[in-house]
Amino acid sequence: MGELLKREDQRVEDTWDLTSIFESDEKWEEAYKEVEDRLSEADTFREKGIQSSDDLLEVLEAERDLGVTLSQVYVYSHLKHDQDTSNSKYQSMESRAMSLYTKFASAWSFLTPALMQIDEETLNSYAEEDKLKEFKFDLEKINKQRAHVLSDKEEKLLAQAGLVLNNPGLTYAIFNNADLSFDNAVDSDGNSHVLTQGTYIDLLKSSDRTLRKSAYETLYKKYGEYENTLAQTLSGEVDSHVFTAEARGYKSSRDQALSNNHIPEEVYDQLVDVVNDNLHLLHRYTELRKEMLGLDELTMYDIYTPLVDEDFKVTYEEAKNHVIEGMAPLGEEYQDILREGFNNRWVDIYENKGKRSGAYSSGTYGTNPYILMNWQDNVDNMFTLAHEFGHSVHSYYSRKNQTANQSGYSIFVAEVASTFNEALLADYLYKNLDDDKKKLYLLNEQLEGFRGTVFRQTMFAEFEHKIHTLKESGEPLTADKLNEVYGDLNKKYYGDAVSYDDLISKEWARIPHFYMNYYVYQYATGYSAAATLSEIVLNGTKEDSDRYINEFLKKGSSNYPIEILKNAGVDMTTREPIEKAMKFFEEKLDQFEQLIKNK
Template structure:
């Protein structure tokens, strides 16, 4: 499918950001002029509280320009990668961001060097909005280098993200899949459908046609992935962190013990539950040999409904009405104001995401194909967008950006509420079993699979820190081994399993994936309490969505009545999975 064949109403409306390309370049020039104004304040911004306030007001204004410009360019590039006008815009904003980093590299060092003066300035009520973000800067004292070294490090920014940029720029084409004698288009969205097909040859062909392209470019992907790991290890070392993990968690002010707690719960203590689930699948599917690409075949003989976009919205609005009229109106805005780009087409970025900032709509990219997964993905991404919307409308531009650490909570709450809604409205045992299965699959993806991913990513980071070479074979062999351990003895690994690691975007995001597990465990607690009528929990959760990035992530979650440091939170999540598995086994 080509983008030109998709109706305008089913694409996002980026004219809310800029109506013409010239407006983009006008704002870019304003940002460049403002950068010079800020730089000219270098030697005076610490002189008194008025100068200090003026500097930070200009700095936030510059940040808003950058975020708006970046959002406009990257959204266009993700759906129209061959439009060189947008590629030029994207390159321009990335280049300007590097210029900002190098021009303002004095900022953190001077703030640290004058922390006593700044602490006194922060008593001024005019700086109330800035207190948390500035205190976060002062917390970096141990890891801030000399001015000369900081300048040198800032100059590496233009090359340090090249590996991630290469991954984002790569667009693969796949051979079609043959279904009932007809050729069918294959991409990341349709792959999911093919892997559910009852015909094992269709599943195998789809899996092979998809991942053999990653094998074909294995050296490119291996170099790209190892480049990300080496970059993370380099910055951790230069900034005097013990390892890349500690460096990654520092910004969130999260102890490394939390990361290993999540891995231990999923990969050691409760993994036998997952192996039990896979054994059940093998028995139910009656397969002598069950390959990893067989695991998506639905266990329930239930004809699932196909959904139109409007039907999805009807269901989603019914699900989220539990949060009240204000939340419902946000979801209606997403539809009416065209926040969402729905359908897959040639060249479009794979997967789904929500992306926006203080001065844009919280846009959503999808690859909608009308199945339950599309519905689930839509409510998931709308959770992100509602979180962004509420943050931006209840916090100043200084504090509206929430951390990645808490980013998956709102989306996972929505997704979990949806499954409970579908279970509640099930009209037969078969339908109930189907949605119990969906809930199990959702739990598997978030509380078992993501920690496996995190384990793999941590090993690669450790290799990078130790200077160990990372060839394509080493990386793919490791991933093959991790998958074999993860799925257990009842699942046979296909020859292309190792190469599937190159397909996962989050490996290029520096210790992101474990946060999905955190999001799921927190979401299960929140959903269970809200569905049980806990109004205090509902109010605390909505206040959490409105709080943006005004506190440390752990403190935000504690305010939401879910403490991520508490072991019981994770034990409850895995016992929840066990209870659902027990109920599912009884029904089937």
């Protein structure tokens, strides 16, 4: 492999075009200064108060408009930083933008308490006025949170306490990303392989079992050396969730976390219940894994190893065409948006020195969507491209069809459009491949994606709820307790086909999502919703695809996420979508086993 290019040596056409946000860094500085200078407007509005619907409209529009400019300032600096993280100029710009966000949040923290000082009936009457129609739903949501909004002084105090409450997570992130290092893993020939957070899963995918075992044991033994410290940081994080929930008068930390997106708690419980009812499917998959790998004993370091040895190469140009063709069930307009993205440099394609790793979709109101890739010629990267374009087209539609204050969408639905695209691409490829080995490879990828996204994330969700419940009941979260809870869940999920050791019980220590306050369950619900919606579109008519676009992709946050999904055809308050997802996994497992028999 040749040496990585420097950023300045990348072909311009292979990089994203950020001039559509700001023509130059100097223009960014002007926008930054504008936001900074206008922060004092918040004081004027706070002192004036809200005496009429005209006052309300004025303050809401001012806060929204300044927020749009601030978001563009942040996105530009964040994308510039990520294209070369070693560039000190853009390090500074991103840091300044983040600091400006904090100042903005503090300056405008008075707004919600000020709205709560207006009695509910009056606020509702204001919201009914035509001039406030763009804010009607926002005001409805605020009214529903009335019981949990504190006084102006208390809200400001909580906003200022944010850094303290976030400290456990920040401490963990620094330790996990910067301070923690591992010895090299060693393969069966005695060769050393660099072991990092980024290389760990790739090493577990190796066909060399000695290398897999070495990576697994080296990583978790290192976490074990610090398990008491890491138990304390995680306990501190849970403490912060419990504290804010109690301070705001919620019945539990989960109640608070889910109420932010107006998600009924039964959605969480139903997910766990349905997945538990179908763990026999995961057990069947692990039995098949053991058989196909020819192992007398299947261990946790054998879980990621591909079951199909296939060198499935895909160039970026080929992937572009596959993604566009794969989205044909959504119609020509959707495909044209994809073409626009490819032709107008929404994508930063290739790796260069200093570029942030991984992939994501970014952007904000008033900008194009932007996709960061670190392209490699393989199927995984093609599916990642389809995934990120799912986010990007969702954002494109939302920003085109909603006002700035409702153009975003909640985390609960964020992964639906992206996973939906993966399902359509997989269906297209499977139908157009005449190579059974490549079909097996695709099915293996789908099975693994489901295992990692639905089964694994639901296991995480069970663990997360359990530790919060323990903390709320007064039980300390010691390393021994966390190991016990996590180890028991791992055995329940993966079943008797796996031979367990004590090391896997320490996996909780390396999962950063446990510092994100009831976040992980949404991966599983989003995947399940996407499986249901993709099945509807693939087996339906143009009316079904139009409904998906019009009732889901274009809706932003103009309604509660549960209602948006319901209008698109998926009712997440019932067991049905999770059960359909389980059926999807079973069907793919059946197809996989049948192709194996036919080989």
